[in-house]
Amino acid sequence: MLVEMKDIVKRYGNLLALDYFDLEAEKGEIYGLLGPNGSGKTTAINCMLSLIKFDNGTVNLFGEKMSPKRDDLKERIGLVMQDIGVYDELTVEENITYFCGLYISDRKKRKAYVEEAIDFVGMDSHRKFKPPRLSGGLKRRLNLACGIAHKPDLIILDEPTVAVDPQSRNHILENVRALAQEGKTIIYTTHYMEEVEAICDRLSIIDRGKVLVRGTTEEIKAMSSSGEIIHVKAFHLEDDLLDRIRDMKEVDAVNYEPAAGQLVVYFSKGESGLMSLLRLFEEKNTDFFDLHVKTPSLNDVFLEITGKELRDND
Amino acid sequence: MTRHLARFMGKTNLLSRDGFLLSIILPFIIGLIFLFSFENLREAANLNPAGIVIELKGNPEEKKDVEDFIKARGMEGRLTDQGLEPVGEPGDEDYLIYYFGDDDVDDLLDEGTINAKVWIDNTGKKMDMEIYVPSNKANDRSSFMAYQMLNSFAKTYRNLINNTEALYAQAMAGRDMSSVAGLVERAETGIAVDDIIETKEKEGINSFTHYVMATLGFICLYYIRVGVDIVRKNEAYTGALGKRLAISPVSRSLRVFISFLTTGIPCLLTTYLLLFCCWQRDLGLSLDYAGVILVVSLGVLIAIFMGMAFASLFKLSKDHVNVINVLIPVLGALFGGLMGQASQILSTWINDNAPFLASLNPAGLVSRGLYQLSFYPSYDSFYQTIRIMTVYLAVLAVCIGLGMRRTKE
Ligand SMILES: Nc1ncnc2c1ncn2[C@@H]1O[C@H](COP(=O)(O)OP(=O)(O)OP(=O)(O)O)[C@@H](O)[C@H]1O
Ligand SMILES: [Mg+2]
16 A cells, blocks of 8 residues: 555544545555545645644554654655745746655756646746746646646645646546556646546545545445436426326436426436436437436535535536 | 855845745845934934023032033024024034023923023032923923933033042041052042043933844844744755755755855944944944954844744744744834833833843844943953853754754654
């Protein structure tokens, strides 16, 4: 195990920020930490890196016990924090050089690494800018570059894509995947489940400092008790058709709002009823449009376990 | 690594608003404002010699001593309805406009057109002197100067008379006279007016020089905050940048040390620049350059170390830092005697009754050291102050060392 956190307890006064938190990540994998605001993701990372003291538990990185004094371990770690940590007084290039230089003494090597990092976040045209002149998204990208320029073996990304536009986000996600392919281990926290689904090999869903479930995306989705949900717009549906749909053996529930022409069909777990549904519509010669199929998401699993949404829709 | 850190830490410090403005520009500007406001004070005192009316009694010889002394320090004046009018144009060296006579000058005193009335009675063995300064002139610098001069003249005069008597008594008892011959001679030729003038001049500039020295001490207090920042910006709990440094493989001690170098040296240079201004404008600072630089450097270092020790022993939030920023200069100014009469009384009281407390205040140590350099006849007490400061610095260094072992969240 490259990262091994066991039974971590962290209290802030009365608030239990981490409640016997566990995390295990293997070399070369992208491990996701998914949880709503205030669930303890950042706190978990701070404990992992000995940036704060915790009340119980052990942390092993690279198979060795982590502590604030373990400079040999720190050398192999890159952290991209949720809060932007760059110097307003230094240009983009200088910022990256400064932080990279804390790890890499060799000038030539450092220069090459800095170039690669600038490339990684696509900031070549902004290299002489100082952070106050950068937009929020560009600042985030600089923040990312500062954390990974020294090519660490273990990379911790704490919500690196907040406020980054979709295009740059995809660029970053692709690069993160490329890093993992080079054999780097990545811990990725976010509250965007699409990102987790897109890049994480395994993940933990956490809430109030507790790990609720862990596993691969597929495994976790499979935990959901519900199956497909089909939304379709159709006006003037005959009662007969609705009854036929209700009678389908795969269907759990049907909800129709005639005024809005909105039909929602819930299928039971593991069943796919799209084809049968379409056949019924054809049989009755009924017009429909705007059909979409939703498979259970990580959010649904979270909803089922905690009774609340993972995040507001955004 | 050291060079890399020094380069970027120096750059970020010098370019950052907090680092540059608050720790370098601000102390400098405040220092200049204080120093130059005192300079005006001094010039005002020079421009207006104190007008005094002296009623002199006693035997002619001793009367002459008093007259000689007064004449050497001022210019004669004529009594008119407007007050005392000097017979000529008073020069820089004329601290007094004097008039000998027993005229009734109560009205002039009430109007504040003269500074004091003095009665001197030399009839007895001791010189009796009574000085009346009207309340409207009590805070006037010229009156103060005149008072200081006359008062210490009277003291010295009495001492000399007493000494002379003691010497004659020894001679009568058949002791060896050669060792005391000089003193006897001096006593016989009357008062060595020059000696007194010299003492007087020192006492005269004393109070405004005291302000200059207190200001220099006070400036050091600003650097406590610099010390706090040096440690804080290397701590993970202070935010993203702190975290970034804390997670790097460079030890905290090295980072703090380089921060100290890159921030502390500019602070020292700022202070040296202030010193240079003091010397340039001749603000009464001792001309023992090495001594002054030594004591001021130690003061700046103690202040920085104090802040560092504080921040390395305790977890300080932004609010704490703000409180420190506001409180320390105010307390320092208060205890350093920079805030009016009450604060001068306070600082004197502490010096007399709790010297230990005064030694805890770097501002006090600096102004004390500077004062000793300027006014004390030997270096003994100055060295003592330097020793105290060195020990202080060492104790703070140990505190920093202990604090550095703590992880603060
Ligand atoms: N320094 C602190 N003092 C007190 N409470 C804290 C502190 N830091 C975090 N907390 C609390 O601990 C809990 C977990 O916070 P944390 O920052 O780890 O959440 P998070 O999962 O990273 O949330 P987000 O998605 O908003 O970043 C929150 O309830 C937060 O209020
Ligand atoms: Mg967070």
